[in-house]
Amino acid sequence: xxxVEQDPGPLSVPEGAIVSLNxxxxxxxxxxxxxxxxxxxxxxxxxxxxxxxxxxxDGRFTAQxxxxxxxxxxxxxxxxxxxxxxxxxxxRKTGANNxxxxxxxxxxxxx
Amino acid sequence: xxxxxxxxxxxxxxxxxxxxLRCHQTENHRYMYWYRQDPGHGLRLIHYxxxxxxxxxxxxxxxYSVSRSKTEDFLLTLESATSSQTSVYFCAAQDxxxxExxxxxxxxxxxx
Numbered sequence: 001x002x003x004v005e006q007d008p009g010p011l012s013v014p015e016g017a018i019v020s021l022n023x024x025x026x027x028x029x030x031x032x033x034x035x036x037x038x039x040x041x042x043x044x045x046x047x048x049x050x051x052x053x054x055x056x057x058d059g060r061f062t063a064q065x066x067x068x069x070x071x072x073x074x075x076x077x078x079x080x081x082x083x084x085x086x087x088x089x090x091x092r093k094t095g096a097n098n099x100x101x102x103x104x105x106x107x108x109x110x111x
Numbered sequence: 112x113x114x115x116x117x118x119x120x121x122x123x124x125x126x127x128x129x130x131x132l133r134c135h136q137t138e139n140h141r142y143m144y145w146y147r148q149d150p151g152h153g154l155r156l157i158h159y160x161x162x163x164x165x166x167x168x169x170x171x172x173x174x175y176s177v178s179r180s181k182t183e184d185f186l187l188t189l190e191s192a193t194s195s196q197t198s199v200y201f202c203a204a205q206d207x208x209x210x211e212x213x214x215x216x217x218x219x220x221x222x223x
Contacts, residue, residue, distance in 0.1 A: 004153075006153070008151075036214075041217070042216060042217070043115075043201055043214035043215050043216050043217055044154070044201070044214045045214070046211050046212070046213075049211060088153065088154065090154075097142050097144075097159065097161070097205060097212075098144065098156045098159055098169060099154070099156070099212065101146075101153040101154040101155070102153055103151060103152060103153040104153055
């Protein structure tokens, strides 16, 4: 079983929709949670970074962590065609620097 | 890309040949990483470095070696390339623990 599971999609939504992306994990040692966005043939870029449980909002993006359920989410409000990309969840254990990634969810926002 | 340059960006090589990929950073980040990205697997850590001449293995290190003789350069060597090493390779760099990791643009390697 992978330590981080992510639905690969693909996910296709109309412009303006609310998008929900999710990951589950099995190791309770993960304390730092991230969402990366990756455009085609580009490197991943950090979208959101959270520590432990709770919500964090940044513009149209909200990251949510539920440690009791080992479940993290990324919500995108008022989705735009420019949001079309692959979204990767990643997490890190305390005291370690390497990241464990989900497989990524490919999102397409249709104008 | 936060000052991270990977070279080459694309390479085709033959099975059994050695290949070296280069990662160069301009931000003096202490930590550097090599990941590979494959469909169905996401990004997986190959090797990482926590300082000059200090390196360690990651999840999928077999068949790979690394070297870091200067802060700004982190080299990944495939000692004898195999078709299973066909992948997209990403370098990342990070300043301090528990801070953001910045990724390069990737190197697409095909082993034929």
